Amino acid sequence: MYRENGQEIFVVDGHMHFWDANPENWRNEYGEGWIRCFYDFHTALSPEEYVWSFEKYCKYGEETLIDDLFSEGYVDVAILNSTYLYEFYKNGFNTHQQNNAIKAKYPDRFILCGSFDPRAEEAGLDAFRQMVEDYPIQGLKLYTAEWRNGSKGWRLNDPWAYKYFELAEELGVKNIHVHKGPTVYPLNRDAFDVADVDYAATDFPNLNFIIEHIGLPRLDDFCWIATQEKNVYAGMSVAMAFIHSRPKYFAEIVANLLFWLGEDRMIFGSDYAIWTPKWLIEKFMALELPDDIKEEYGVDLTPEAKRKVLGENAAGLYGIDISAHSEKLSQDEIGVKFAGSA
Amino acid sequence: MYDDVRLSLPDTLDQEVIFRQLERVLDPELDEPILKLGFVKSIEVESDHLTIELHLPTYWCAPNFSYMMAEDTRRELLTVGGIHDVTVRLKDHFAAKTIEAGVNTGKSFSQAFPDEASEDLCQLSDLFLRKGYIRRQERLLQNLKSVGLSLEEIAVRRIGDLYFEGESYRIRRNDGRICDVGEAEVARQYFQRRAEMNLDCSPAAPLIIDLRGREVTAEQLEKYLIRARTVRVALQANGSFCAAVLAARKGKN
Secondary structure (H helix, E strand, C coil), X not given: CEEECCEEECCEEEEECCCCCCHHHECCHHHHHHHHXXXXXXXXXXXXXXXXXXXXXXXXXXXXXXXXXXXCCCCCEEEECCECCCCCECCCCECHHHHHHHHHHCCCCEEXXXXXXXXXXXXXXXXXXXXXXXXXXXXXXXXXXXXXXXXXXCCCCCHHHXXXXXXXXXXXXCEEEEXXXXXXXXXXXXXXXXXXXXXXXXXXXXXXXXXXXXXXCCHHHHHHHHHHCCCEEEECCCHHHHHHHCHHHHHHHHHHHHHHCCHHHEECCCCECCCCHHHHHHHHHHCCCCHXXXXXXXXXXXXXXXXXXXXXXXXXXXXXXXXXXXHHHHHCXXXXXXXXXX | CCCCCEEECCCXXXXXXXXXXXXXXXECCCCEEHHHHCCEXXXXXXXXXEEEEXXXXXXXXXXXXXXXXXXXXXXXXXXXXXXXXXXXXXXXXXXXXXHHHHHCCCXXXXXXXXXXXXXXXXXXXXXXXXXXXXXXHHHHHHHHHHCCCCHHHHHCCEHHHEEEECCEEEEECCCCCEEEEEEHHHHHHHHHHHHHCCCCCCCCCECCECCCCCECCHHHHHHHHHHHHHHHHHHHHHHHHHHHXXXXXXXXX
């Protein structure tokens, strides 16, 4: 909960991770390369006082996470993104099985995302059904650029992907987070190209597509698509991190999202532990769009818009009743532990 | 000039010549010269053999874009007089070995990555050439607007209405007055890309044309500008990101 001038703002961190990138878990040099690249992002865009050591960054553990999100970081509910990366990490990077341990401990604090990979074809459909049966899966995190047996990626409009979306609808898993962001490793042409979102969003109007990292650096293509497709949302993690070192540029990104999508389809995310929510949220709350940008785009980031971006929009997608849920959270282990602080 | 670049050249070779050639190599996504972005780490020449070391912002910089930059670097430097062989090295990049082996023997991207790449890079390269065109044009349009030209007035300008004068450029307005607009570089870059894309650059051609060479009317210009603005912001994303990552990486080294 973010509190300011007697107001309370319910915060949903729309995108965070609980990863294990300990050297013992590296399968090969890619495991090391991956986490070092994340660490570069971390050091490049975090304010100096929030930079961790590489050792801590590889494995930060539950206590740190709980503290960074719920005590220091104003977060009420966090969306656990699952990323598998078995080709780089022996036990996976942060699988839904791993993530479920913390979800089970604090059930009202986390939303657990599972995943599917349509390249598993028929067998994967059964595994998907089983996953939803065995775990409290409320959303999906899809990673179209992930390697698999020599394949370097897939597309949301592949015929097999559609079979999985049909099953998602049938199972009532409606929120589909898709990683479309800075290129980490798409070898073949452009696996983070956002064009496939257009097809899937049109053909599955009952599903919501939250495009993580707003397609950066394909922000323009993302905006054209999101303007047409009302079930496409802007997942703002990564873009958020510009708020410290490039505030004017961040303001322009926000102006673009407000202009093309509007304040009802923008969702805050920290991408923890790449960055921590505390400074992102504080700076976001303090942000005012510069006058020239306001004038040029004809938009404004009002207090009302901030409330929506920080929590209300995501709460809406996941059917969270904010006042009832806040009440519940004040009684859970974390709520009791941190009562009075922050 | 580019003080960050470690140079080891024989006296007979002018560094200006090398830099001038290298300035033509752009990061395709950022539409900026790799020299200006600080990606060039060192250049060494021994007799007629030049070795250049590039340091891209991250270990994971997409191999397709990395390949393009390495390929362009080699091609441009091979045109320098007295240089007969060019070796490109990539520092701290996960695919350095494969990219170096491919680029330095003149292979295409798909030949270098036969199992992983199904097509060559022309299409991707074209896409960013076009985005860069919009970005450069947007800068020019913002210049014109900022000195008071209306969209109606902009829409009927011809290339011949634009003059270069020293480091700035000027425009002839509807009433015949000629006024200062901005830095010459803005207009030069726009025309350079326009020519690269084989669009009409004759004096009688409209100053503002779309990617297919069609005139943009005053009514269309407002929407056109709104879209162009977003393209510019999108292209800046990677630039901002790369610059920050590169700065942090340099600080650590």
